[in-house]
Amino acid sequence: MWMRSVCKFVLMLSCCLAAVGTSQAADFPAKPVKFVVPFTPGTGPDRLARLVAEDLGKTWKVPVVVENRLGASGHVGAQVVGQSPPDGYTVGVMATNISLTAHLIKSEGFVPMRDLAPLTIAGYGDMTLVVSGKSRFNTLRDLLDYARQHPRELAFASAGMGSPAHIFLAQMQQKTGTEFLHVPYKGTAPAVTDLIGGQVHASFVATHTVAPYLASGQLRALGVAAPQRNSHAPDIPSFAEQGVPDFSTEAWYGFMLPAGVPEPIAEQLYRDIRASVEQEHVRSQLDKFGLTVRPSTREEMRQVVDKEYRTYGDIISKYNIKLQE
Structure with missing residues (x-):
């Protein structure tokens, strides 16, 4: 009897949490969303952020603000994202170098591979x-x-x-x-x-x-x-x-969230951002900036970032690479 009651309680709690998550997604976004760009205005990630922000502002009917947070080869902006509340209202517009700085810069209380969650790669430049x-x-x-x-x-x-x-x-x-x-x-x-x-x-x-x-x-x-x-x-x-196969300098530009954003909200952000990137007027503008649009799923981005992190870690160790001060 006691065990049956516990099972009923767990089931009810799960249903309640699912309902809360669904409700959160239905109401999202209810206030302005912030895109944090760890690079200077005019760079690839900044242009990507501003194009998508303008497009999503019209779709969501709320402002999408782009904020450039510079420093430490993008690490400062990444830390701002990773330490933001995991509510979906802060989105990082990142690039390949997050896999580099994760090895080269150590910050108390911030571990990029732990504190950031991949959302989607928008495209690549080489x-x-x-x-x-x-x-x-x-x-x-x-x-x-x-x-x-x-x-x-x-x-x-x-x-x-x-x-x-x-x-x-x-x-x-x-x-x-x-x-x-x-x-x-x-x-x-x-x-x-x-x-x-x-x-x-x-x-x-x-x-x-x-x-x-x-x-x-x-x-x-x-x-x-x-x-x-x-x-x-x-x-x-x-x-x-x-005659030099299997070598590529392709660098991705994409979107990441603070780890822990509720799944319904993360999934909505993924769908909406990807839909924006795939629109012809956005795609054509990104192409002018040298970005080949090739959106990924969340899992595909995770695999790309994990592989880069391992690869760059080996190279950084072998060549004793340090970040320039």
């Missing part, structure tokens, strides 16, 4: 390996063959220690048996300036940004670091077709 327009290297093979024969002679620029370009360089070296001299800068702009001037020999730059440099002859593209060519630069051969 990078192209470039050299100066006056460089002696005309093909990817030319560069890699020379680098193998002359370890650490060629200077490879990045936007800083622990930056995505730095990690991708380490991956490329591991994949191709080469060793470059890494030269970290404080940002992409000074790295590109010195590359054009010949102070360094090569670097990775976002594929959709290379066209003006190529047209002016300031830079020469040796290959898109991806399995296939990029629609924004169809004349640039991929690494794969030049």
